[in-house]
Amino acid sequence: MTQLRVTVWGENVHEQTSKAVGAIYPTGMHTTIADALNQDARIKARTATLQETDHGLTDTVLADTDVLTWWGHAAHGKVDDKIVDRVQKRVLEGMGLIVLHSGHHSKIFKRLMGTSCDLLWREAGERERVWVCNPGHAITQGLPPQFVLEHEEMYGEPFGIPNPDEVLLIGWFQGGEVFRSGVTYRRGAGKIFYFQPGHETYPTYHEPLVQQILRNAVLWAKPEGVFKTGCQHISADKAPEPITASGASVH
Amino acid sequence: MTQLRVTVWGENVHEQTSKAVGAIYPTGMHTTIADALNQDARIKARTATLQETDHGLTDTVLADTDVLTWWGHAAHGKVDDKIVDRVQKRVLEGMGLIVLHSGHHSKIFKRLMGTSCDLLWREAGERERVWVCNPGHAITQGLPPQFVLEHEEMYGEPFGIPNPDEVLLIGWFQGGEVFRSGVTYRRGAGKIFYFQPGHETYPTYHEPLVQQILRNAVLWAKPEGVFKTGCQHISADKAPEPITASGASVH
Amino acid sequence: MTQLRVTVWGENVHEQTSKAVGAIYPTGMHTTIADALNQDARIKARTATLQETDHGLTDTVLADTDVLTWWGHAAHGKVDDKIVDRVQKRVLEGMGLIVLHSGHHSKIFKRLMGTSCDLLWREAGERERVWVCNPGHAITQGLPPQFVLEHEEMYGEPFGIPNPDEVLLIGWFQGGEVFRSGVTYRRGAGKIFYFQPGHETYPTYHEPLVQQILRNAVLWAKPEGVFKTGCQHISADKAPEPITASGASVH
């Protein structure tokens, strides 16, 4: 069996600078996420971080990646635009992309959405209930109708995203807000899933149901084919139906 | 009656450098388009071009613009990224945007779509038939089931765009290709319409039915309201429902 | 000025059989809704009810209706299929449709959606907070970021609807559920808005902000044009491009 090749990208800043975060994720959030993914034998996940050369996302690594997951927060601005270009091209050509929590403001997510990706927020350790809007979707398999995260950062509507292909999860917050917490998109050949839970000071990525969603999502985002970028010129003599070229040209 | 304030942006390069183009559009494509729009008393269109300060798109001009139309081709790369940022923000906050023909590869369209916007192309002066997919839409009012452009540049599928909110027009080309020639999107509060016809060496923007579509499109794209960009912090004591903050923070 | 012609359809059963409902809506919910719409001089609303001939929806009435609003609950099954056919045809050809609350299970809404339109529910007089997902949309103009209904019936996800064109409102319920409370669709030429609040034993349609949404919605759903139903045969000699017919036929 060919395993799905997943690269788990982590900004890896808070884990180094905050004792609270380091205590929850001593080897980094990316490691916890990769370990969770690797519980499924169909998945082979490795990690890459901001601090590595090319942020760990060289052409070689990306060519060898079926699905990329992305968590960032404090250092979105430190991600090199050339790497963002590279990741975008790979997504459009077919690589899956899972964007996590504060990744809503990452360069790559804003690039692919074309919108502000702005939202309301509050860091108060409040309770979130995550509701499933379509229990028959690949990403929601194995979930109950809803599940509780006792402590999450509130992300609230309005969420500045394009209308999703599917709203799979909606979050209810103790403080009164709501959020489209799990949404899908296709861009080019690439399948994209944004998932809201995952604040760095809470142990969200240790939650079994969150881990189930991550595994479901990377399997769902598996490339289906290739959609090469680039415009193609079809000369008049190569037109499918015979035509005679006419008219002026600026070329 | 308050008129719709439209700014017609023209790259204005081919008109200056190509005799063929200059002969068709002696005062520039942007002037022809603005004149066509101003035939409707509900519209007040003015022009702006690449060569002006800020490409004619100062904050003042954009604040005074309800709908912007965009034609560019040879000089996409000369459009300042800061102006692209500015236009994108205005669209997300509510300004309508009509992207014309080779504007499919403009920075602003690619920015808002998040995709390659690539396509097939052939400049052979062939016949295009433009078909209406929804005769009941605001943008297609006054059109017959299909109309002919005797000479157009072929743009062909696959067109590297996100799935549109609506496919309103599909083009049939003599040489055998097809194209989604009229598609709509909403991004933030802004309404966006992409329209394929309009190659610079053919008199497309002098065609009455094309002019009708342009007038329909700017009226359709009229701002409905404002969606301010920016994330908003809601402190725990301002939560709609009473909560007690808990947990660690990296802030 | 031509006024928008709105027909407010009411099932008008609970108002007659329940003292509680009759006390809140002594002249019927439909009358309260029509009065709310008529506060805008651009709208001319009248009513129609189940008990009238053809449920008040004769061909003449529908031909004279730009936008229809629909509230039903106890008697969905009593609505004649022929009237449902008639309303569906008018929507596809261009009439706007606003479906209210328990109208989620009306024949006409299920017919136009093609899905179950099922949901979770609880009648406990709990608090709902209605959040705006796009403050720049025509239907949300004049609304604050969220508003409270102190007593509403809980409608919860999963809501068995096709992915909406736009999710404009999401409801937060005191008991812990969430719901896509305001969603839009286009079907044929017709614009459709579903709005969740409006349980018969609470005074929801007396709420000024709810009334504002209803007025916004009918103005948004105004017909843009006509999309006639019916398949059209184009004979070979009427083909836009000359062809010679060939091959067998079963006709």
Add this chain to the structure above:
Amino acid sequence: MTQLRVTVWGENVHEQTSKAVGAIYPTGMHTTIADALNQDARIKARTATLQETDHGLTDTVLADTDVLTWWGHAAHGKVDDKIVDRVQKRVLEGMGLIVLHSGHHSKIFKRLMGTSCDLLWREAGERERVWVCNPGHAITQGLPPQFVLEHEEMYGEPFGIPNPDEVLLIGWFQGGEVFRSGVTYRRGAGKIFYFQPGHETYPTYHEPLVQQILRNAVLWAKPEGVFKTGCQHISADKAPEPITASGASVH
């Protein structure tokens, strides 16, 4: 390996009544389609026809079907509404559905779409070119950028369908028309693909590329999970968050 269980439904009327059709499909179109599907070892296809009890679609058969394909034309009206109800329920709960050619006017497709599904048509044996709009989608794998059907019935826009989740194929017709020839939808848990080619008097389903699309489509439409229909009542004491019921009730 568990095989995908496909039921190929055929109206099986023209094959019996028309010599031309019988000559092309001597054992019925359904048999040709099932044989094409069974060329892939991952698929196990059987057939069902209008003339069988329950049209061959008993509860047992449907429970044992992962994906249903549907071809009908002359006898849409003879399909029992109870069977349509049954198939719709299964689709909403997760079964895939592939609707072929003149199935655009089948009861089940119109039921699931909620629209007219009307179109233009001409039976003249003209040439169709089928273009791929997304070469990176599961359904278009193995296809060239476009392929030719020397003889097909023209189906032309406007096609009275809801805006698709994805437009994967667009048809170019020799006579000048265009058509959205391959479109996808999700309704409930079920994945739906409509595919235009397949007129009964031409050997379309013997074409290798058409057979490839059919195999791709049924594999793509594989159920991902179950979305049970039915509304669920959540009593006040079972609310996720503690509430006290209040207010009147009509129940």
